[in-house]
Amino acid sequence: AQTVTQSQPEMSVQEAETVTLSCTYDTSESDYYLFWYKQPPSRQMILVIRQEAYKQQNATENRFSVNFQKAAKSFSLKISDSQLGDAAMYFCALGGGADGLTFGKGTHLIIQP
């Protein structure tokens, strides 16, 4: 079975600063995909960034980037120049094998103005 662990239930960062959200996972698959989803107060889950495990280069989407450490099974999300609109729950997710997407429990990100 696949597992995804987000060890930080809540994180707080000052506006314009950088914050890193942690995620570790476990899978027996050799080919898999990793995702970060954002869930704002409106509840709708929105894809932030996606990483294919076979790619060594870390994915980047504007202010969002990942640090993918395959050997360590770690997939952290870095948000640069934090903005008030970044405040949300962030979920790490793993796709691969027969289990489909497995989500972590989430990290609540607070942006301090």
Added chain:
Amino acid sequence: DAGVIQSPRHEVTEMGQEVTLRCKPISGHDYLFWYRQTMMRGLELLIYFNNNVPIDDSGMPEDRFSAKMPNASFSTLKIQPSEPRDSAVYFCASSLLDRNTGELFFGEGSRLTVL
């Protein structure tokens, strides 16, 4: 496209009543998923469809839960009879690609409260 559309957005009902949640996926998406979100258990996959056919319903908690997809543009999740422990946010999501690799597009969820 309008995105994944779910209804109702909120539902409050009494124990024992039947609940029907509805979902319209994004046109052209082959996969449809039903998830349940609670504080205790996080996001759980209940069932998913491929081309209107249920593929994996191993996440459906009990026989009280059933899901259908009569056509490519509509799906329902039914709970009968409902119980207080069914209180959660139920999400529908659709995807163009395989469930492991593709981006899931979520609806805004249906918040169910069973009294």
